[in-house]
Amino acid sequence: MFKTAYHYIDSMDWKxxxxxxxxxxxxxxxxxxxxFPDSRRPKEWVENEKFxxxxxxxxxxxxxxxxxxxxxxxxxxxxxxxxxxxxYLEIDNDISNKMENDFPYFLMFTATLPVQILMxxxxxxKFKKSVxxxxxxxxxxxxxxxxxxxxxxxxxxKNIEExxxxxxxxxxxxxxxx
Numbered sequence: 001m002f003k004t005a006y007h008y009i010d011s012m013d014w015k016x017x018x019x020x021x022x023x024x025x026x027x028x029x030x031x032x033x034x035x036f037p038d039s040r041r042p043k044e045w046v047e048n049e050k051f052x053x054x055x056x057x058x059x060x061x062x063x064x065x066x067x068x069x070x071x072x073x074x075x076x077x078x079x080x081x082x083x084x085x086x087x088y089l090e091i092d093n094d095i096s097n098k099m100e101n102d103f104p105y106f107l108m109f110t111a112t113l114p115v116q117i118l119m120x121x122x123x124x125x126k127f128k129k130s131v132x133x134x135x136x137x138x139x140x141x142x143x144x145x146x147x148x149x150x151x152x153x154x155x156x157x158k159n160i161e162e163x164x165x166x167x168x169x170x171x172x173x174x175x176x177x178x
Contacts, residue, residue, distance in 0.1 A: 001134065001135075001137055001139065002037040002038050002075060002083075002134065002137075002146060003038065003074065003075055004037075004038055004072060004073065004074055004075060005035035005036065005037060005038075005072075005073045005075055005081075005146045005148070006035055006036045006037075006038075006039065006040045006042075006070055006071065006072055006073070007023070007033060007034070007035040007036075007070070007071045007073060008036075008059060008062050008063075008068050008069070008070055008071075008163070009062075009068065009069050009071060010062070010063065010064070010066045010067075010068060010069075011066055011067045011068070011069055011162070012066060014069050014071075014160075017154060018154055021153060021154050021155075022151045022152065022153060022154065023071075023073075023148070023151065023152040023154065023157075024151050025148060025149055025150065025151065026151075031149070032082070032147040032148060032149055033147070033148040033152065034145055034146070034147055035073065035145070035146040035147075035148065036145070036146070037083070037144050037145075037146050040070050040072075040161070041055065042055075042144070044141070044142065044143060044144055045143055048142065048143065050087075050142065051087060051142065051143060054086065054143055058086075059163070063163075067162055067163070068162070068163040069160055069161065069162055069163065070159075070160070070161045070162075070163055071157045071158075071159075071160055072157065072158040072159040072160075072161075073148075073152060073156060073157055073158070074156060074158065075134070075146075076156075078150075079148060079150055079152075080148065080149040080150045081133070081134040081146060081147065081148055081149070082131050082132060082133055082134060082146070082147040082149065083131070083132055083133075083134055083137040083141065083144050083145065083146055083147070084127065084130045084131040084132075084141075084144075084145050084147060085127070085130040085141035085142060085143060085144065085145070086127075086141075086142075086143035086144075086145045087141070087142040087143045088126050088127035088130065131147070134146070
């Protein structure tokens, strides 16, 4: 189904990866290399009415204060690739954002905290169960995310593109930055 994956990486981390010659899932927290499917800005993420800020919020989180690079990675037949649906985590991200910015919502949430925790645990379970091998994916996920379980040689990476700070945050940076 998907032929190409797009991985966003901090420019400092990319320097380390290049010196090792591999994107290595064993050097990540979860043991996978996470990517967006088939586009640097996949429509399932950027045109999603239910999760309007999912793409930009995830890029902001990934970038911190560092420049981001977008790596284009062709998916090969012998890759161990899975797909999962990010929507289950995005629901919890939306709740967290509402709690930070909406005091009445915060009060309602804390009043029903045991129920909210249970619902979050259920979403997390669904999130983990949504993982399927790429060849079994049927295109029904709201926010599909590709997961490589194998090492990827840096020589396979194509079209390394720096992502403008403004594109990630919507803000213009003033001054000299690396």
